[in-house]
Amino acid sequence: xxxxxxxxxxxxxxxxxxxxxxxxxxxxxxxxxxxxxxxxxxxxxxxxxxxxxxxxxxxxxxxxxxxxxxxxxxxxxxxxxxxxxxxxxxxxxxxxxxxxxxxxxxxxxxxxxxxxxxxxxxxxxxxxxxxxxxxxxxxxxxxxxxxxxxxxxxxxxxxxxxxxxxxxxxxxxxxxxxxxxxxxxxxxxxxxxxxxxxxxxxxxxxxxxxxxxxxxxxxxxxxxxxxxxxxxxxxxxxxxxxxxxxxxxxxxxxxxxxxxxxxxxxxxxxxxxxxxxxxxxxxxxxxxxxxxxxxxxxxxxxxxxxxxxxxxxxxxxxxxxxxx
Amino acid sequence: xxxxxxxxxxxxxxxxxxxxxxxxxxxxxxxxxxxxxxxxxxxxxxxxxxxxxxxxxxxxxxxxxxxxxxxxxxxxxxxxxxxxxxxxxxxxxxxxxxxxxxxxxxxxxxxxxxxxxxxxxxxxxxxxxxxxxxxxxxxxxxxxxxxxxxxxxxxxxxxxxxxxxxxxxxxxxxxxxxxxxxxxxxxxxxxxxxxxxxxxxxxxxxxxxxxxxxxxxxxxxxxxxxxxxxxxxxxxxxxxxxxxxxxxxxxxxxxxxxxxxxxxxxxxxxxxxxxxxxxxxxxxxxxxxxxxxxxxxxxxxxxxxxxxxxxxxxxxxxxxxxxxxxxxxxxxxxxxxxxxxxxxxxxxxxxxxxxxxxxxxxxxxxxxxxxxxxxxxxxxxxxxxxxxxxxxxxxxxxxxxxxxxxxxxxxxxxxxxxxxxxxxxxxxxxxxxxxxxxxxxxxxxxxxxxxxxxxxxxxxxxxxxxxxxxxxxxxxxxxxxxxxxxxxxxxxxxxxxxxxxxxxxxxxxxxxxxxxxxxxxxxxxxxxxxxxxxxxxxxxxxxxxxxxxxxxxxxxxxxxxxxxxxxxxxxxxxxxxxxxxxxxxxxxxxxxxxxxxxxxxxxxxxxxxxxxxxxxxxxxxxxxxxxxxxxxxxxxxxxxx
Numbered sequence: 012x013x014x015x016x017x018x019x020x021x022x023x024x025x026x027x028x029x030x031x032x033x034x035x036x037x038x039x040x041x042x043x044x045x046x047x048x049x050x051x052x053x054x055x056x057x058x059x060x061x062x063x064x065x066x067x068x069x070x071x072x073x074x075x076x077x078x079x080x081x082x083x084x085x086x087x088x089x090x091x092x093x094x095x096x097x098x099x100x101x102x103x104x105x106x107x108x109x110x111x112x113x114x115x116x117x118x119x120x121x122x123x124x125x126x127x128x129x130x131x132x133x134x135x136x137x138x139x140x141x142x143x144x145x146x147x148x149x150x151x152x153x154x155x156x157x158x159x160x161x162x163x164x165x166x167x168x169x170x171x172x173x174x175x176x177x178x179x180x181x182x183x184x185x186x187x188x189x190x191x192x193x194x195x196x197x198x199x200x201x202x203x204x205x206x207x208x209x210x211x212x213x214x215x216x217x218x219x220x221x222x223x224x225x226x227x228x229x230x231x232x233x234x235x236x237x238x239x240x241x242x243x244x245x246x247x248x249x250x251x252x253x254x255x256x257x258x259x260x261x262x263x264x265x266x267x268x269x270x271x272x273x274x275x276x277x278x279x280x281x282x283x284x285x286x287x288x289x290x291x292x293x294x295x296x297x298x299x300x301x302x303x304x305x306x307x308x309x310x311x312x313x314x315x316x317x318x319x320x321x322x323x324x325x326x327x328x329x330x331x332x333x334x335x
Numbered sequence: 336x337x338x339x340x341x342x343x344x345x346x347x348x349x350x351x352x353x354x355x356x357x358x359x360x361x362x363x364x365x366x367x368x369x370x371x372x373x374x375x376x377x378x379x380x381x382x383x384x385x386x387x388x389x390x391x392x393x394x395x396x397x398x399x400x401x402x403x404x405x406x407x408x409x410x411x412x413x414x415x416x417x418x419x420x421x422x423x424x425x426x427x428x429x430x431x432x433x434x435x436x437x438x439x440x441x442x443x444x445x446x447x448x449x450x451x452x453x454x455x456x457x458x459x460x461x462x463x464x465x466x467x468x469x470x471x472x473x474x475x476x477x478x479x480x481x482x483x484x485x486x487x488x489x490x491x492x493x494x495x496x497x498x499x500x501x502x503x504x505x506x507x508x509x510x511x512x513x514x515x516x517x518x519x520x521x522x523x524x525x526x527x528x529x530x531x532x533x534x535x536x537x538x539x540x541x542x543x544x545x546x547x548x549x550x551x552x553x554x555x556x557x558x559x560x561x562x563x564x565x566x567x568x569x570x571x572x573x574x575x576x577x578x579x580x581x582x583x584x585x586x587x588x589x590x591x592x593x594x595x596x597x598x599x600x601x602x603x604x605x606x607x608x609x610x611x612x613x614x615x616x617x618x619x620x621x622x623x624x625x626x627x628x629x630x631x632x633x634x635x636x637x638x639x640x641x642x643x644x645x646x647x648x649x650x651x652x653x654x655x656x657x658x659x660x661x662x663x664x665x666x667x668x669x670x671x672x673x674x675x676x677x678x679x680x681x682x683x684x685x686x687x688x689x690x691x692x693x694x695x696x697x698x699x700x701x702x703x704x705x706x707x708x709x710x711x712x713x714x715x716x717x718x719x720x721x722x723x724x725x726x727x728x729x730x731x732x733x734x735x736x737x738x739x740x741x742x743x744x745x746x747x748x749x750x751x752x753x754x755x756x757x758x759x760x761x762x763x764x765x766x767x768x769x770x771x772x773x774x775x776x777x778x779x780x781x782x783x784x785x786x787x788x789x790x791x792x793x794x795x796x797x798x799x800x801x802x803x804x805x806x807x808x809x810x811x812x813x814x815x816x817x818x819x820x821x822x823x824x825x826x827x828x829x830x831x832x833x834x835x836x837x838x839x840x841x842x843x844x845x846x847x848x849x850x851x852x853x854x855x856x857x858x859x860x861x862x863x864x865x866x867x868x869x870x871x872x873x874x875x876x877x878x879x880x881x882x883x884x885x886x887x888x889x890x891x892x893x894x895x896x897x898x899x900x901x902x903x904x905x906x907x908x909x910x911x912x913x914x915x916x917x918x919x920x921x922x923x924x925x926x927x928x929x930x931x932x933x934x935x936x937x938x939x940x941x942x943x944x945x946x947x948x949x950x951x952x953x954x955x956x957x958x959x960x961x962x963x964x965x966x967x968x969x970x971x972x973x974x975x976x
Contacts, residue, residue, distance in 0.1 A: 178811055179813075182809075182815065182816070202959070204959045204960045204962070204963070204967045207967050208810065208811055208963050208967055211810055211963075211967075211969065212809050212810055212811055215809065215810065256969070
C-alpha cells in the first residue's frame with residue numbers, strides 16, 4: 012500500500028512587504044522588491060506558497076568604514092570615499108537589486124553629519140540609483156531621531172525600508188515612516204517576546220503591520236548563530252500558525268556580524284591552520300547567510316561581493332523546486 | 336567613648352548614642368519609627384530626614400537630589416552622627432505603627448469596597464458554620480463527687496472521669512505536673528466545684544488550667560494572620576463563636592526589610608533573629624493587649640492562639656533560623672510545628688495556654704495559604720477553582736476536592752506599595768481609585784477621604800490601566816513623551832504627576848514613574864505567569880476555572896476590569912472573580928473555633944502538592960511574555976482591550 016506523504020498545512024502566512032515604489036506606485040524606482048508572503052517553512056514548497064525568493068541587499072555606508080578587514084577593502088576600498096560610486100558599483104558590477112545604506116556618518120563619533128546633510132545625501136542617492144533602498148541610522152538614538160525623519164521626508168513616495176526601531180526608541184521613527192509612506196525595521200535583541208511586542212507597539216502607532224520587517228538580531232556562525240536561528244524558527248512557526256503580530260518578514264544583517272568574527276578577519280600568518288584569509292571571510296559570510304535562509308530570512312544584508320555570489324547561487328538552487 | 340545627643344522632632348525624643356552611629360539606629364533607640372523598606376541598605380530612599388542642627392557624615396547614594404540636599408535632607412540609614420544633632424522626621428518617612436482605623440480594618444478584611452454587594456457569597460466567613468466540633472479550647476465546669484471509702488479513685492482520675500465526654504473515651508487526657516501538684520488542695524478548697532480548661536492537642540486533650548468555681552462563660556481565644564507587612568488579630572468568644580474585635584497593625588519587622596528574603600538575610604546578622612522574633616511578638620502582644628482591654632477580657636481567660644502565616648514568618652515567630660529557606664532546595668526547618676505553650680514563644684495570654692500554627696506546605700507556601708484554602712473551601716469544590724493571594728510572594732493554589740497544587744512566585748512588594756516611588760500600604764491617605772479623563776485633572780479617591788499621601792496597590796492598578804486607556808502609556812509600559820501636560824522628565828526618568836504637592840499631604844508631588852510601572856509590570860507578570868504555568872502543568876487553562884478567589888492586602892478595593900487590562904488577572908468571565916480579602920485570617924479563625932477545622936488544615940497542607948516554579952523552564956518564558964500590558968499574547972486578553 013502506498014504511504015501518503017504527511018503534509019503540514021499552515022493557517023497563517025508571512026506578511027508581504029514591498030520595498031521601493033516604481034512609477035505605477037508613485038515613485039521613481041526601476042524595480043520593486045517584494046518580500047515575505049510565504050505560507051510554508053523555508054523552501055518546503057509542498058507545504059504552501061513561497062512566492063518570493065529571499066533577496067540580498069548590498070550594504071553601503073555614507074562614510075568610509077575605518078575598521079573593515081582587508082579582504083573587504085580589496086574589492087571595495089576604491090569606492091569607500093564616494094558612496095554614490097559605491098552604490099553604482101554594487102548595481103552595475105555586482106548586480107545588486109537592493110541596497111542597504113547605513114548612515115554611519117551621522118554618528119556623533121564618526122563625523123556627526125547633520126540631518127540636513129544626510130537628507131541631501133539620500134536625495135542624491137535616489138537620483139543616482141534606481142534600485143529600492145533600505146536605510147538604517149547610525150545607532151545613536153538621539154541622532155537617529157533627527158536624521159531618519161529628515162531622510163524619510165527626502166525619500167517621500169519611494170517606499171524605502173527605514174531602521175532600526177527598538178523598544179526604547181520607536182515612536183519618532185514609526186511616526187516619520189508612517190507619514191512618508193515607508194516601511195520600518197523593528198529590531199529586537201534575539202528575543203521573541205520583544206520582537207512581537209515591538210510589532211504591536213508600532214502597529215498601535217498606526218503603521219500597518221504589513222509595513223514592518225523584523226530584525227531579530229543575529230550572530231555570525233560560531234557567535235550565537237544557533238540562538239538566533241531558534242528564535243527565528245519559533246517566530247516563523249508562530250506566524251505560520253496564525254499569529255499576525257509575528258508574521259513580519261525577517262531582515263538579517265549578515266555582513267555586519269560576520270566581518271566582526273575573528274575567523275573572518277585574522278590572517279593565515281597568525282593562524283596557519285585556518286587556511287588563507289582570502290577565502291575564509293567569504294565562506295564565513297556565505298555560511299552564516301545559508302544557515303539563516305533555512306531559519307526563514309527574507310532579506311540578507313551582506314558585504315562581500317563573492318559571498319553574495321555564492322549565496323545567490325545557493326538560493327537559486329534551493330528555489331529550483333518551487334513550481335507553483 | 337564620645338557620645339552625642341540626638342533629638343528627633345516633632346516627637347521631641349532624645350537619645351545618647353556613640354560617635355559614628357547612623358541616624359536610623361539612633362531613631363530605633365529613641366523609639367522613633369522610620370520607614371526603611373530595604374533594611375538600611377541605602378537603596379529604598381524611604382528614610383529621608385531633615386538635619387536641623389549638627390554635624391553628620393553621609394554616604395553618597397544618588398537618592399537625594401541637589402535641591403533636597405540644600406534643604407538638609409539625608410537618608411537616615413547612610414548618615415552617621417558626629418556631634419549633637421537635631422533631626423526633623425517628615426510625615427512620609429514615618430513608619431506608622433498605630434492601629435488601622437476600625438473602618439479600614441473592616442474594609443481590609445472584606446477585601447473590597449464598592450463591589451461587595453455584587454458578590455452573593457458572605458465574605459469573609461465563607462465557611463463559618465461548616466465545621467462542627469468543639470473549639471480548640473473548652474471550659475468545662477464540674478462538680479465532683481467527694482471521695483468516699485466506696486469511691487477511692489484518685490483526684491486526677493476523678494477529674495478525668497468528669498471531663499470525659501461521650502464518644503471521646505479513646506482520646507487520652509493529659510495534665511502537666513504543676514497542675515497535678517496543686518490539684519489535691521485546690522479541689523478541697525473549692526469544695527470540689529472547679530472549672531477545667533481543656534485544650535486539644537494532636538489526638539489528645541490537655542487540662543491546661545483548673546480554677547475554683549464556675550468560669551465557664553469566660554472562654555476566649557485569638558486568631559492571627561502573620562503577614563509580612565500587616566499582622567491582623569481577632570478576639571473571639573469561644574462559647575458563642577462571636578468575633579468581639581479585630582485589629583490590624585503593621586508588622587514591626589518592617590524596619591528590618593520589607594520582604595521575607597531581606598528578613599532572612601537580616602536574621603543572619605548578630606542578634607538579627609532575636610530582633611525579628613521580638614518585633615513580631617511585640618506586634619502580636621500589642622494587638623492582644625489592646626483587644627483585651629477594649630473588651631474587658633482577662634488574659635487568663637484566653638488559653639488558645641491560632642496563627643496562620645507564611646513559613647518565614649512562622650519561623651521568626653518561633654525563633655527558628657529561616658536561613659535554609661533561602662538556599663537551594665529551599666527547605667524550611669519545619670512546615671508543621673507541634674502545638675506548643677504560647678508563653679514559650681513569648682505570646683502573652685494565659686501562661687499555660689497553647690499556640691496553634693496552621694501547617695504550611697513548603698518554604699514559600701505557608702500556613703497562610705493552607706488557611707486560605709480552608710476558608711475559601713477550595714478543598715470541597717467539585718469544579719476546579721483557583722486561589723491567588725497577591726502579596727510580596729504571590730501564592731497560587733489550584734484544585735478541588737480531588738487535588739490541590741500550589742506554587743509561589745516572587746512578585747516583589749510593589750502591590751503593597753513598597754519599591755515604588757510614591758507607594759504606600761493601604762492605609763489612610765492612600766490613593767486607591769483613579770479615573771483619568773484627558774480634559775480634566777485625574778480624579779482619585781483616597782482611603783479615609785483625606786488628602787493623598789501616596790498610592791497603594793489598587794491605586795497603581797487603576798492608574799496604570801487608566802494611563803493605558805488614555806494613551807499616555809504604551810503597552811510596554813513607557814510613558815509617551817508629550818502625551819499629557821502632567822508628563823515630565825523627573826529625577827528618575829519620565830513620570831506622570833497624579834497629584835501636585837499643593838493638593839497632597841506630602842513633601843513632594845505624587846508621581847508614577849516609568850520604573851514604578853516596570854516594577855508593577857514585573858509583579859503582575861510573575862503572578863500571572865505562575866498561575867498560567869500551574870494550570871498548564873495540570874493540563875488546564877483559565878477558562879477551565881470555575882471560581883477565581885483573590886486574596887491579599889494590595890488595597891481595600893480592586894477594579895477587576897483594570898486588573899485584567901494590566902494582565903494581572905486573566906481575561907475570564909468577571910463573575911468568576913471572588914474577593915476574599917484576608918483569607919488567611921478567616922482560616923485562622925475557623926481553626927480556632929473548630930478542632931475539626933484544625934485537623935482539616937493538616938489534611939489540606941498534606942494534600943497540597945508544591946510545584947517549584949524556579950526549576951520549571953517554561954515559567955521564565957511565560958514570565959517574559961507577560962512583561963507587557965496586558966500580555967504579549969494579545970489573544971488571551973481579547974476582552975480587556
